[in-house]
Amino acid sequence: xxxxxxxxxxxxxxxxxxxxxxxxxxxxxxxxxxxxxxxxxxxxxxxxxxxxxxxxxxxxxxxxxxxxxxxxxxxxxxxxxxxxxxxxxxxxxxxxxxxxxxxxxxxxxxxxxxxxxxxxxxxxxxxxxxxxxxxxxxxxxxxxxxxxxxxxxxxxxxxxxxxxxxxxxxxxxxxxxxxxxxxxxxxxxxxxxxxxxxxxxxxxxxxxxxxxxxxxxxxxxxxxxxxxxxxxxxxxxxxxxxxxxxxxxxxxxxxxxxxxxxxxxxxxxxxxxxxxxxxxxxx
Amino acid sequence: xxxxxxxxxxxxxxxxxxxxxxxxxxxxxxxxxxxxxxxxxxxxxxxxxxxxxxxxxxxxxxxxxxxxxxxxxxxxxxxxxxxxxxxxxxxxxxxxxxxxxxxxxxxxxxxxxxxxxxxxxxxxxxxxxxxxxxxxxxxxxxxxxxxxxxxxxxxxxxxxxxxxxxxxxxxxxxxxxxxxxxxxxxxxxxxxxxxxxxxxxxxxxxxxxxxxxxxxxxxxxxxxxxxxxxxxxxxxxxxxxxxxxxxxxxxxxxxxxxxxxxxxxxxxxxxxxxxxxxxxxxxxxxxxxxxxxxxxxxxxxxxxx
Numbered sequence: 001x002x003x004x005x006x007x008x009x010x011x012x013x014x015x016x017x018x019x020x021x022x023x024x025x026x027x028x029x030x031x032x033x034x035x036x037x038x039x040x041x042x043x044x045x046x047x048x049x050x051x052x053x054x055x056x057x058x059x060x061x062x063x064x065x066x067x068x069x070x071x072x073x074x075x076x077x078x079x080x081x082x083x084x085x086x087x088x089x090x091x092x093x094x095x096x097x098x099x100x101x102x103x104x105x106x107x108x109x110x111x112x113x114x115x116x117x118x119x120x121x122x123x124x125x126x127x128x129x130x131x132x133x134x135x136x137x138x139x140x141x142x143x144x145x146x147x148x149x150x151x152x153x154x155x156x157x158x159x160x161x162x163x164x165x166x167x168x169x170x171x172x173x174x175x176x177x178x179x180x181x182x183x184x185x186x187x188x189x190x191x192x193x194x195x196x197x198x199x200x201x202x203x204x205x206x207x208x209x210x211x212x213x214x215x216x217x218x219x220x221x222x223x224x225x226x227x228x229x230x231x232x233x234x235x236x237x238x239x240x241x242x243x244x245x246x247x248x249x250x251x252x253x254x255x256x257x258x259x260x261x262x263x264x265x266x267x268x269x270x271x272x273x274x275x276x277x278x279x280x281x282x283x
Numbered sequence: 284x285x286x287x288x289x290x291x292x293x294x295x296x297x298x299x300x301x302x303x304x305x306x307x308x309x310x311x312x313x314x315x316x317x318x319x320x321x322x323x324x325x326x327x328x329x330x331x332x333x334x335x336x337x338x339x340x341x342x343x344x345x346x347x348x349x350x351x352x353x354x355x356x357x358x359x360x361x362x363x364x365x366x367x368x369x370x371x372x373x374x375x376x377x378x379x380x381x382x383x384x385x386x387x388x389x390x391x392x393x394x395x396x397x398x399x400x401x402x403x404x405x406x407x408x409x410x411x412x413x414x415x416x417x418x419x420x421x422x423x424x425x426x427x428x429x430x431x432x433x434x435x436x437x438x439x440x441x442x443x444x445x446x447x448x449x450x451x452x453x454x455x456x457x458x459x460x461x462x463x464x465x466x467x468x469x470x471x472x473x474x475x476x477x478x479x480x481x482x483x484x485x486x487x488x489x490x491x492x493x494x495x496x497x498x499x500x501x502x503x504x505x506x507x508x509x510x511x512x513x514x515x516x517x518x519x520x521x522x523x524x525x526x527x528x529x530x531x532x533x534x535x536x537x538x539x540x541x542x543x544x545x546x547x548x549x550x551x552x553x554x555x556x557x558x559x560x561x562x563x564x565x566x567x568x569x570x571x572x573x574x575x576x577x578x579x580x581x582x583x584x585x586x587x588x
Contacts, residue, residue: 007483011379044417092305105302119306128532135541137315238518255401262401
């Protein structure tokens with residue numbers, strides 16, 4: 001491929017087309033958030049300042065106007081659920097992952113690898129299977145439309161991935177380091193806190209961010225298990241979408257906000273994702 | 284012996300304690316709901332709480348339910364075409380970006396950014412983009428002199444639209460894993476092939492593609508499992524319409540379960556979906572195992588010659 005032949009131009013052309021395809025929808029959301037209703041329905045207009053004058057109409061509506069209550073509640077819920085469920089997933093996940101990486105288990109026919117597979121395999125099940133039952137269970141326990149219920153559900157949702165990723169991370173830290181620390185007189189707790197934890201920090205951070213990412217983006221459970229008080233940002237957006245005349249300008253403004261945290265996570269994890277460290281174990 | 288014994292039981296205790304959170308969640312939120320859904324599927328169970336045992340009644344009704352059968356057909360259309368094109372595009376992108384020397388990081392970020400997008404937002408964005416009267420896609424097609432189909436309101440274009448959105452959302456995932464796979468390949472075979480003057484096409488077919496096989500299998504497997512869960516894109520773009528042309532099984536279960544309130548019927552539906560996913564997974568894994576074994580046998584025969 002050193003000569004700039006036909007192949008070179010075809011691949012470059014493909015790349016340009018793909019980048020436009022990938023970015024255009026996001027660009028469209030961003031500019032729609034700065035349009036007035038008339039600019040949308042008279043449209044489509046493509047370039048701010050050139051074919052339409054941007055307005056902060058929808059931003060004022062969601063931050064200071066009538067849309068404030070729903071939007072801020074959704075935002076707060078999304079942040080809280082993602083923050084705490086990711087924290088719980090990593091906390092519980094690292095405990096179990098440490099066990100799986102350091103001890104050998106045998107429950108009947110299930111050994112370490114089987115247990116690890118069993119835990120990951122939960123993600124194979126289409127969520128609707130669990131969600132139908134969870135709906136009735138949550139109803140019975142009065143957890144429907146509650147923050148606690150959602151954090152619980154999201155912790156469950158993310159725990160398999162956290163355990164899986166962290167088992168690999170802990171397994172990659174040599175046992176000998178712990179033995180050395182033990183010889184230096186560290187207690188088991190101090191070995192974990194002062195030796196293993198700093199070494200596992202990048203792994204814990206990645207697992208946390210990924211859990212946060214998945215909880216933030218989750219849709220089906222939020223849709224079925226919340227109605228009002230516990231609604232997350234995706235559900236607030238959906239509510240606007242399903243109105244007779246969707247207010248696209250408001251929807252887009254909220255969408256832009258909703259896109260920020262997961263984009264930051266992906267940008268941050270980019271180097272890990274590309275090295276395949278996060279999905280590495282599956283290869 | 285006597286001294287070491289209490290220590291051993293202590294370790295035993297700790298290790299069971301360590302794994303307990305993951306197992307507890309597994310039992311409480313996967314096994315129990317699964318069994319409960321299975322139980323629900325054997326009952327008539329209204330959201331209001333009214334319920335009675337009907338055995339396999341729901342399952343028998345399901346296979347006479349044309350909406351359910353359509354939803355299964357759609358699942359297969361989405362999975363086959365979605366995963367196929369995502370794989371092709373993901374592979375192409377990975378190959379092209381692997382040769383890129385300048386601007387790699389920026390282009391790579393542009394390529395993976397859709398992966399970050401919140402699914403609820405994805406559905407809404409594309410609903411806007413496809414809109415017949417003020418969406419940019421029909422408008423741009425008209426501007427270049429093409430006729431634009433009624434994307435979301437005609438059966439075939441609607442199916443096609445959903446596959447396009449799925450490709451947009453999930454190709455980055457394919458790309459990421461394939462790209463990582465490419466990066467981890469050994470360099471030597473490629474260098475010697477270059478020295479031998481092999482064409483890039485031959486290098487791809489004889490080296491890259493077979494060496495990427497393990498990665499390929501994993502991405503297709505992961506994506507297929509994920510693709511059967513399709514819900515948000517359909518729910519937010521076409522809502523299963525026009526009519527039931529694009530309905531997915533999860534969407535139908537959601538509609539029936541919560542709108543009309545027959546949770547038992549929805550449960551039966553989701554159980555069938557689960558069975559299909561597990562069956563396909565097994566066939567897939569068995570096939571891989573068979574192919575692997577055959578290639579090992581072949582190599583052994585060649586070695587004997």
